[in-house]
Amino acid sequence: MQELPELDIYRAMLAERFAGAQITALTIHKKGMDEAAKTELIGHVVGTTVWFVERRAQHLVFHLDNGKRLLVYVPYEAYAFCGSGEKKKDSKAFATISFGDRYVTFYGLMPEHILTMSVKGLEEYMKVNGVDPLDKRLTLSRFVERFSKKRSTLRTALLDTGLISGIGPVYADEIAFAAKIRPETKLQSLNADAWERLYQAMGSVLRDAISHGGAGEKPMFEGDLLTGGYRERLQVYKREGQSCMRCGGTVQKVTAGNRKAFACPSCQELIE
Numbered sequence: 001m002q003e004l005p006e007l008d009i010y011r012a013m014l015a016e017r018f019a020g021a022q023i024t025a026l027t028i029h030k031k032g033m034d035e036a037a038k039t040e041l042i043g044h045v046v047g048t049t050v051w052f053v054e055r056r057a058q059h060l061v062f063h064l065d066n067g068k069r070l071l072v073y074v075p076y077e078a079y080a081f082c083g084s085g086e087k088k089k090d091s092k093a094f095a096t097i098s099f100g101d102r103y104v105t106f107y108g109l110m111p112e113h114i115l116t117m118s119v120k121g122l123e124e125y126m127k128v129n130g131v132d133p134l135d136k137r138l139t140l141s142r143f144v145e146r147f148s149k150k151r152s153t154l155r156t157a158l159l160d161t162g163l164i165s166g167i168g169p170v171y172a173d174e175i176a177f178a179a180k181i182r183p184e185t186k187l188q189s190l191n192a193d194a195w196e197r198l199y200q201a202m203g204s205v206l207r208d209a210i211s212h213g214g215a216g217e218k219p220m221f222e223g224d225l226l227t228g229g230y231r232e233r234l235q236v237y238k239r240e241g242q243s244c245m246r247c248g249g250t251v252q253k254v255t256a257g258n259r260k261a262f263a264c265p266s267c268q269e270l271i272e
């Protein structure tokens with residue numbers, strides 16, 4: 001599961017390891033990528049030095065010293081692993097970026113998920129993505145302005161990547177719980193107090209998840225003790241039938257916008 005916190009942790013780990021390092025090879029293990037696109041991609045990347053790594057929406061962006069940006073879109077089920085020495089043959093790997101004898105391998109990508117762009121091209125490309133929930137410019141009033149136009153349920157809106165980026169099923173449920181609002185509540189029913197709770201919950205849940213290692217299931221390197229540390233802190237996600245740590249009620253599966261969600265009906269209010 002890769003949502004904003006997990007990607008933010010990836011970004012930090014990749015920057016720590018590879019900022020200042022030279023890319024010595026880029027290997028696409030899977031078939032399916034257009035040969036010309038592959039040659040161009042490798043030509044843009046190999047021999048460059050990574051200045052730093054940034055997260056933009058659901059992407060990792062490597063800033064290269066030739067002015068290009070190497071983008072890796074990380075879908076929900078994808079993951080990455082960093083290692084060193086000879087890489088064992090691995091049929092599940094999609095692409096490996098090598099830095100001398102160190103490398104990062106990405107799993108679960110599609111050919112269109114890895115590409116290079118100019119700085120200007122990247123800005124254009126990012127316009128289709130929703131606002132970043134941790135962007136300082138996203139004030140409470142801007143958040144309300146953006147969300148209140150939607151006629152959907154709270155959960156559907158949080159998962160709408162054109163509206164806001166980086167929130168998937170795990171954090172949508174956790175944010176709704178922290179805000180004490182049922183995920184199936186219609187946005188149009190929220191009052192000022194509920195909007196503020198939702199806004200605060202979004203920031204605090206995501207930041208808390210980042211600081212506790214996120215909810216990722218796969219370690220990013222051998223001996224990685226940080227990744228997944230937030231899983232034991234999840235309050236409702238996949239805790240159906242267990243007791244609510246806040247009120248002692250029972251966490252249940254509910255339906256929000258035709259999809260399943262997890263919530264505690266005793267302490268999350270269905271605002272109508």
Ligand SMILES: [Zn+2]
Pocket residue numbers: 244245246247248249250264265266267268
């Ligand atoms: Zn509860």
